[in-house]
Amino acid sequence: MTNIIVAFSKLEDAKSIKNILTRSGFQVVAVCTSGAQVLNSMEDLNGGIIVSGYRFADMLYQGICDDMPRGFEMLLVASPGRFVGGMPQDMMFLPMPLKVHDLVNTVEMMCRSQVKRKRKMRQQPAKRSEEDRQVLLKAKELLMDRNNMTETEAHRYIQKCSMDNGTNMVETAQMVISLIDI
Secondary structure, three states: OOEEEEEOOOHHHHHHHHHHHHHOOOEEEEEEOOHHHHHHHHHOOOOEEEEEOOEOOOOEHHHHHHOOOOOEEEEEEEOHHHOOOOOOOOOEEEEOOOOHHHHHHHHHHHHHHHHHHHHHHHHOOOOOOHHHHHHHHHHHHHHHHHHOOOHHHHHHHHHHHHHHHOOOHHHHHHHHHHHHOO
């Protein structure tokens, strides 16, 4: 389930939005009335959606956007008259006065988008650093020299040991190196 932070300068507005979203089946993890509270709430989460007003006592929405960690998106709720130079880029926007149906549908669409993006990222193989590749290569070379294995057999051996021990392949390769180099 997607984490949602509701942030408006007036506590009553924030609670109203939270109640609408909660009744619609969304998980609201924090209600904030300042930009600092929003930034603090985001630290403990691994992505989510911020439903935010335009202005807080300590900053504008843009200050939150500038410091927003990866994996977060913002839904800005504000009067269109606030944006003289055009609407903000890279975020969703709903005009005031807010319609409940528009809010629920937009948040639902954003949640689906986040789930889809996370699923896509999970399916991508993890990228190893050059240092990790060198450790794996050294472990395979040691196994090939000492145990007369092919590279494929050495790779499969490390992979199987990794799965059996519940460690990642780099940690297993480091164990192989430390055991063979004794």
